[in-house]
């Protein structure tokens with residue numbers, strides 16, 4: 001990053017500890033207020049005009065809501081939150097027993113913030129059982145040919161023989177299962193996938209591919225492609241943010257020194273492509289002056305990644321990344337966070353799930369709305385800034 005760009009970032013204000021506390025109080029209260037609607041049912045992945053409709057326990061995103069419930073419980077100790085978390089873990093156990101939506105790598109997103117978190121916080125046997133069953137399904141999606149976990153669809157399907165950068169966040173479920181059971185396969189699969197992903201999705205300039213295909217016969221890396229980004233060669237903002245948090249997680253579990261410069265490069269790319277208010281547009285191709293929607297969830301995800309990695313770095317770089325996370329969060333708290341439940345039943349406005357572009361075929365939904373993972377990672381980043389947090393991942 002150029003000296004001028006870095007200086008411009010450094011001049012931005014950081015969130016103070018009082019502001020962290022206030023924002024976490026507010027977010028926890030909003031979660032509490034939503035419990036009557038969202039205990040037996042879950043918020044959908046994205047809001048409509050600021051309001052999430054209630055859904056059954058479906059799709060790849062419901063674990064984030066339970067994660068918010070646990071973070072609010074950690075912050076307030078309110079028994080209503082504990083009870084809601086328990087009801088939802090039962091729902092996840094039922095869901096995995098029925099093998100609902102298991103043809104996906106998103107099992108980590110689903111079962112880490114809900115069931116692993118609930119098990120860690122309360123010792124819940126339902127949570128432990130559900131998360132172990134999910135981990136078994138996830139490990140089953142590993143391909144020896146190519147050494148990666150297939151992201152979407154039927155195993156081995158020719159049009160889906162690929163990994164996606166988001167999957168790095170699903171691997172902690174496997175590491176947790178290894179720690180719980182001692183079964184080496186979980187750790188081995190996770191480590192091989194991290195290695196394959198980082199060797200292929202990161203381009204020379206540290207921008208990232210969203211998805212990467214492998215040859216089904218030989219397992220050799222084939223080509224990168226976007227799904228949710230603006231175009232193949234651009235950096236989808238959330239993909240880059242998954243890369244920031246994903247490399248931090250890769251380092252957390254493997255302690256491989258060569259992942260530190262990868263984290264630094266990917267993070268540098270993300271930070272140096274932010275607009276004036278430090279909250280990215282949905283693709284890093286866009287900047288101030290472009291008539292494009294923002295993706296506030298990417299800022300929250302990247303903040304969590306920087307705060308995670310800061311735990312393992314020397315004092316000066318650790319302070320640099322904590323500072324950057326505090327600056328991104330200041331912008332989210334001041335200008336994006338919901339302050340009034342009449343405006344939205346979410347926590348953070350102006351997120352983008354999937355925006356259509358002339359260069360790709362992705363769907364168009366959840367544009368300039370709340371997204372449930374954006375809300376979750378916003379609370380996680382605040383919690384990380386508030387205390388020495390025992391991670392759910």
Ligand code: GLY
Pocket residue numbers: 166228238353
């Ligand atoms: N993992 C899917 C997304 O970030 O939209």
